[in-house]
Amino acid sequence: MGMLGNLVVVAVLLALIKPVRYVYNNFLPEKVLHKLVRFWDKVFLAIIWIFAGMTVAALGFIIFHVLSNGLPHLTIPGLFSFDAPPETVTLIPAIVSTFIMVALVLLIAVPLGVLSAVFLVEYTGAGNKFVTIIRSAAEVLAGIPSIVYGLFGMMFFRVFLGLGMSVLSGTLTMSIMMLPLIMRTTEEALKAVPMTYREASFALGAGKLRTVFRIVLPSAIPGILAGVILAIGRVVGESAALIFTAGALLEPRIPSGLFDTASTLTVHMWQLSNYGRFMNETYAAAVVLLIIVLLLNALSAFIARKFSKV
Numbered sequence: 001m002g003m004l005g006n007l008v009v010v011a012v013l014l015a016l017i018k019p020v021r022y023v024y025n026n027f028l029p030e031k032v033l034h035k036l037v038r039f040w041d042k043v044f045l046a047i048i049w050i051f052a053g054m055t056v057a058a059l060g061f062i063i064f065h066v067l068s069n070g071l072p073h074l075t076i077p078g079l080f081s082f083d084a085p086p087e088t089v090t091l092i093p094a095i096v097s098t099f100i101m102v103a104l105v106l107l108i109a110v111p112l113g114v115l116s117a118v119f120l121v122e123y124t125g126a127g128n129k130f131v132t133i134i135r136s137a138a139e140v141l142a143g144i145p146s147i148v149y150g151l152f153g154m155m156f157f158r159v160f161l162g163l164g165m166s167v168l169s170g171t172l173t174m175s176i177m178m179l180p181l182i183m184r185t186t187e188e189a190l191k192a193v194p195m196t197y198r199e200a201s202f203a204l205g206a207g208k209l210r211t212v213f214r215i216v217l218p219s220a221i222p223g224i225l226a227g228v229i230l231a232i233g234r235v236v237g238e239s240a241a242l243i244f245t246a247g248a249l250l251e252p253r254i255p256s257g258l259f260d261t262a263s264t265l266t267v268h269m270w271q272l273s274n275y276g277r278f279m280n281e282t283y284a285a286a287v288v289l290l291i292i293v294l295l296l297n298a299l300s301a302f303i304a305r306k307f308s309k310v
Contacts, residue, residue: 063290070287073280089281091288093254094268098292100255101170101246101264102235108175110228113182114217120183121190122212135187142180149177150241158245168258170246174238178231185230189223190216225304232296236289239266265289 073079081090116134124131153173163169193216201211217224247261255262263271269285272278 066283066286066290070283070285073284074287076281076284079281079284089272089278091265091268091281091285094263094265094285095288095292096254097167097246097262098236098264098266100167100262101174101242102232102296104167104171105174105178105235106228106231108171109178109182109231112175113179113227114186114224116179117183117186117190118212118217121187122208122216138180138183141176142184145240146177146238147240149173150244152176153241153245164259165245165247165261166259167246167255167262170242170262171258173241173245174235177238177241178234181231181234182224182227185227186220186224189220189227192223193219222304225300229297229300232300233293236264236293236296237266239264239270242267243270265292 076089078090080092082092120131120134150173153169153176157163157169157172158165163172197215197219198211201215206214242264246267247263265285266289269282269289272282272285
């Protein structure tokens with residue numbers, strides 16, 4: 001009965017929209033109309049500011065909580081030591097493993113994602129069914145939880161291909177996770193490049209390939225780097241997929257090769273907090289992770305600004 005009542009209310013409101021709009025447009029004085037418009041503008045602007053303030057407040061609370069609990073523990077003995085004794089916790093292997101994982105994932109995912117987007121935007125016509133299928137698949141893959149990618153990586157890379165728990169298994173799994181994100185952001189960046197750039201290049205006698213790589217891609221680099229920044233943040237902050245593929249060691253070590261296990265900083269944090277004995281070290285690791293993400297984002301933004309000025 002409650003659902004039926006709600007449907008009746010919605011139907012009544014929809015039925016009243018037309019007569020209310022007619023009265024609004026034909027019978028209200030112009031001054032009243034302007035006042036109503038200004039009033040609702042202020043109402044919606046206030047709503048926007050409220051939600052923006054709530055978002056900033058939530059982010060500020062998280063950062064404050066991490067810094068207030070982590071900064072005092074950055075001076076724990078052996079926390080940044082390469083040869084710390086077993087009874088202490090060191091973050092150096094996890095930090096090195098994190099940078100290795102980010103570099104390898106970007107080395108695989110960025111060329112594949114960018115070139116795939118170039119093909120979809122520049123070399124296929126509008127309304128192509130193959131392109132529609134690829135884009136739909138990319139959107140579906142972008143919404144799959146990371147734990148599913150982790151299970152897929154464990155079954156395919158670890159078991160089927162026999163790569164075992166290794167840096168390579170984690171890298172390939174994370175590269176598959178990053179491909180849809182990089183593809184979609186690169187597509188939007190390429191579409192934002194004015195068509196006149198391409199037409200001018202063709203008019204000067206340049207071929208398709210030269211136009212794409214000398215004119216279109218350099219103009220789209222700031223947008224492409226925005227996707228890369230998001231991908232870096234995803235790789236640095238990922239734990240579920242890497243636990244099943246790259247490893248989760250309480251005492252991590254710097255990997256000696258692609259087939260060695262590795263625990264990134266987020267996986268190491270999960271492992272420390274899971275035991276409940278090293279909460280101070282966990283908060284300290286969270287501060288280090290926050291600094292790493294900020295530095296990588298700042299570096300990517302700096303490169304994007306440099307290219308946008310060229």
